[in-house]
Amino acid sequence: MPLAPNVYDAEPIPDAARAEIERLLRSGDLFRYTAPADAPVTLLEREFADFMGARYAVAVSSCSAALFLSLKALDLPRGARVLIPAFTFAAVPSAVVHADCQPVLAEVGANYRLDIDDFAAKLEDDISAVIISHMRGHTSDMDAIMALCAERDIPVIEDAAHSLGTLWHGRNIGTLGAIGCFSFQSYKLVNAGEGGILITDDPELAARAVIMSGAYEHNWKKHDGLQDSFARWQNKLPLYNMRMQNLSAAVIRPQLAEVERRVNHGRANHDYVAEKLNACAFLDVPPPLPPESRAPDSIQFNLVGFDSDDEALAFQEEAKARGVSVQVFGLSRDNARAFWNWQFIEGPLPELPKTRAMLMRACDTRLPARLTRAELDHIAGAVVDAAEAVKTPEMRAYGT
Numbered sequence: 149m150p151l152a153p154n155v156y157d158a159e160p161i162p163d164a165a166r167a168e169i170e171r172l173l174r175s176g177d178l179f180r181y182t183a184p185a186d187a188p189v190t191l192l193e194r195e196f197a198d199f200m201g202a203r204y205a206v207a208v209s210s211c212s213a214a215l216f217l218s219l220k221a222l223d224l225p226r227g228a229r230v231l232i233p234a235f236t237f238a239a240v241p242s243a244v245v246h247a248d249c250q251p252v253l254a255e256v257g258a259n260y261r262l263d264i265d266d267f268a269a270k271l272e273d274d275i276s277a278v279i280i281s282h283m284r285g286h287t288s289d290m291d292a293i294m295a296l297c298a299e300r301d302i303p304v305i306e307d308a309a310h311s312l313g314t315l316w317h318g319r320n321i322g323t324l325g326a327i328g329c330f331s332f333q334s335y336k337l338v339n340a341g342e343g344g345i346l347i348t349d350d351p352e353l354a355a356r357a358v359i360m361s362g363a364y365e366h367n368w369k370k371h372d373g374l375q376d377s378f379a380r381w382q383n384k385l386p387l388y389n390m391r392m393q394n395l396s397a398a399v400i401r402p403q404l405a406e407v408e409r410r411v412n413h414g415r416a417n418h419d420y421v422a423e424k425l426n427a428c429a430f431l432d433v434p435p436p437l438p439p440e441s442r443a444p445d446s447i448q449f450n451l452v453g454f455d456s457d458d459e460a461l462a463f464q465e466e467a468k469a470r471g472v473s474v475q476v477f478g479l480s481r482d483n484a485r486a487f488w489n490w491q492f493i494e495g496p497l498p499e500l501p502k503t504r505a506m507l508m509r510a511c512d513t514r515l516p517a518r519l520t521r522a523e524l525d526h527i528a529g530a531v532v533d534a535a536e537a538v539k540t541p542e543m544r545a546y547g548t
């Protein structure tokens with residue numbers, strides 16, 4: 149059997165980053181607001197906004213910081229109720245709590261997307277803002293969501309941390325809501341170790357986010373095109389100091405040119421493995437919604453006909469024995485994507501039977517864009533073999 153592929157190593161950072169990092173190391177010019185103009189972070193903001201087709205971008209220390217600042221920029225009252233999907237990363241309810249708001253969880257279906265009926269029903273329950281988390285790059289029905297929220301004048305923040313390069317009706321994800329937030333943490337499409345950015349077309353939201361990110365005194369003058377808005381907010385907002393530093397921007401900027409290739413390879417890899425998994429009666433990879441063009445760097449699939457948690461756990465073990473790490477979201481201990489582990493949320497744990505059922509059989513495995521066909525074959529083969537080893541051990545005994 150060939151060696152199992154390593155799915156954890158990152159791609160090298162493009163060589164183009166080296167000269168700029170060397171220049172920054174020599175000059176010690178690491179703070180974004182030291183240079184009078186054109187600091188690497190400022191250039192990144194301009195390039196990222198253009199790349200996405202948004203008017204403004206604010207680079208910060210993480211996507212969690214971007215989500216927090218988005219909520220603060222909306223100026224929600226203390227205790228405001230923010231509707232979020234029950235299937236997301238713990239960073240999302242954490243940002244809501246950090247902003248002194250109350251997370252309200254909406255059901256997510258077996259296809260990893262928001263249950264629109266439950267979403268619409270919960271939207272009626274005194275909701276002030278919505279965060280849509282495109283979890284693992286899966287896009288919920290944004291047409292329905294944006295229409296429901298527009299009718300009620302409820303602002304939508306998109307958590308596109310893991311969705312850079314995803315399109316909805318050909319439009320960049322992250323540009324549909326009032327604000328879109330992205331991550332540059334190492335497991336995302338663009339890797340700076342840590343980092344985040346938010347985009348918006350609204351000058352007031354942008355100005356408020358810039359000041360609260362830590363543009364103290366008149367540092368906001370180094371952000372273009374918002375001067376009137378900034379003057380209005382001077383000294384009126386707290387400074388949370390969540391700025392990005394220049395070294396991060398130097399690592400990120402040359403990777404923007406790599407996004408299209410990574411997206412295309414990631415999607416091709418995903419679809420290649422998805423077809424092989426869907427050919428197995430015990431595995432199901434839900435299809436994308438018709439308006440959605442995905443940018444995956446991992447694959448999610450459901451175990452079909454696995455009646456007990458023990459069977460699902462046995463599958464995890466069989467896959468591991470074949471060198472492939474598969475996580476059943478709800479069966480791995482303390483998983484940060486299982487809503488029952490978000491015990492920092494005030495109040496009783498909500499009943500979310502659909503999301504819970506999905507989490508108990510939904511599997512997650514990494515599938516980075518750099519993998520070769522042989523490596524993809526290894527992963528797909530191991531996953532199918534593992535499912536068959538659990539569900540049809542007798543056939544395998546006779547068949548081989």
Ligand SMILES: *Cc1c(COP(=O)(O)O)cnc(C)c1O
Pocket residue numbers: 209210211212213236237239240281282283284307309310330331332333343344
């Ligand atoms: C990674 C991730 C985040 C958090 O991003 P950080 O930059 O690590 O704060 C939030 N939401 C989703 C869906 C993510 O995948």
